[in-house]
Amino acid sequence: MFQCVFSSSVLQPHSTSCLFKHLFYHSATPASQKQPEPIYSKKTEIQRQTVRAHSVKLFIFSALQVARQLLLQQQQQQQVSGLKSPKRNDKQPALQVPVSVAMMTPQVITPQQMQQILQQQVLSPQQLQVLLQQQQALMLQQQQLQEFYKKQQEQLQLQLLQQQHAGKQPKEQQQVATQQLAFQQQLLQMQQLQQQHLLSLQRQGLLTIQPGQPALPLQPLAQGMIPTELQQLWKEVTSAHSAEETTGSNHSSLDLTTTCVSSSAPSKTSLIMNPHASTNGQLSVHTPKRERHLNSEHALDDRSTAQCRVQMQVVQQLELQLAKDKERLQAMMTHLHVKSTEPKATPQPLNLVSSVTLSKSASEASPQSLPHTPTTPTAPITPVTQGPSVITTTSMHTVGPIRRRYSDKYNVPISSADIAQNQEFYKNAEVRPPFTYASLIRQAILESPEKQLTLNEIYNWFTRMFAYFRRNAATWKNAVRHNLSLHKCFVRVENVKGAVWTVDEVEFQKRRPQKISGNPSLIKNMQSSHAYCTPLNAALQASMAENSIPLYTTASMGNPTLGNLASAIREELNGAMEHTNSNESDSSPGRSPMQAVHPVHVKEEPLDPEEAEGPLSLVTTANHSPDFDHDRDYEDEPVNEDME
DNA sequence: GTCTATGTAAACACAC
């Protein structure tokens, strides 16, 4: 018999998102991110409803228990009073109604099990409602079955009494046997009905079989084994059975199980929860002609019963596995194709390459092909299909340099969506982001309200957004400084507060322009990638309200970072294509913040006539009030100070 | 093989 309890792993709400949460990566929510109050109150209400539903369930199950006990007592009284069928074989207790009824009530749950369920508190109200409805349907079926059994048994007993009075006539005996057969058929049909119902429950995730019940002899056989083990066992069973047929030896490895099963078979409790177990003699009447042959070849003894049970468990395990795989596949497909309409519940490490390189080729953009070079044996691998156990902070430490560039390839900057969608991942996992320093610096600057950051603020952004940059500070800070000085796109602006760094979008887009304009295939890829990114952008904007906003509220206390991020995302996604079509000459002012407020070039650069003619404009101190300190919250973060 | 972009390390200068 099986203990049918509700699995906590399959009853999580928000099926798709949570499934992907399990499939992809389990994000540890930072302690600093507090849930808003309404969520707590809603949570409490859900818990109240859950407890209420559990109480109703408990009542229903208790009523079921009482009814079953009454029925059992009634049957025992009938047996004691001698109303037994003289034809009944001990090996064929098919007409023992209590056993059958008990077996047909797989949903009956003991109070201890209910206690476990109540303690688990894993059912959502919707699931409980569905479960209750199905439970009520089962109860109805049960009642009908009980009435049906009673009637059948009364008729049979009546006929048997008549036979005893009238003498045993072969013809009537045959008639009784036929009736018994018909009764068994009806019984089996009802069992199959209930089994189908149970299977549907299991497939819906509302019911599962849980290991860990030592009092159940067959349970380890079915639950503690993987399908291959069950298949192996089944092979042993069949081989043992064939050996028995040929040699007459009836002792095999299965005999232990068989004995175990048979010893527990009379126990009514051991059959209650087993939806697939059948009492002896009740398995062979589905297809009469075929089953008669089976009956003749395989006696309906404990061994056959055990074999059937093993096979049932094999099939059941395979079906469950198939159902799980199907559900997983469906969730993955849903996640991939319906992303634009389904806000993601948890940040997931999507493909972290930039939107352009995503479409360069499917194989290249695949997570397995992400930065992983000989110099970086533990280079970041974007997890997509792995579960939470795959990504561990210890296993993802990356020390080596990044030799492959994704964000700056083909002169397309890093997409804010890339960072925004994966920021939660990078915040917690020490995975090196597959973006260049230049792209990250630019992103940090563009995310700031004034589109300018001090060096220390850039540092803080790195450490805040990426757990990877909480290590080896000297190395990457040096790289940041090196990049700031090296690239002309980063402009140092003198301020009363000190020096701030800004981004010259024109210069940033200038890098390697010839590869974009000169390669039609790349342009085509970029166009297709833009088509891909359009739903991505929509999904991001839709999900930002649910997910990303809290992430930015910590950084945007007092400054509208979110709005800038959203605009930056649009700028990135749209600007990539704009830049693809017209390289650098037609940069719109709205897309390039540095054109609106272009700073003084303090950096000593080789005199370039084109640069000298750039739209330079002084950033006066009036633009930066002394109390302007929108990044103080960055500096206040202890994690940043620890890294210094 | 060459060139470019990038990452890393290091040296150096300067200001506080």
Added chain:
DNA sequence: GGTGTGTTTACATAGA
């Protein structure tokens, strides 16, 4: 003198 910032150089590597 220590530290942070900024610049520059050198070298290695990947990719076009």
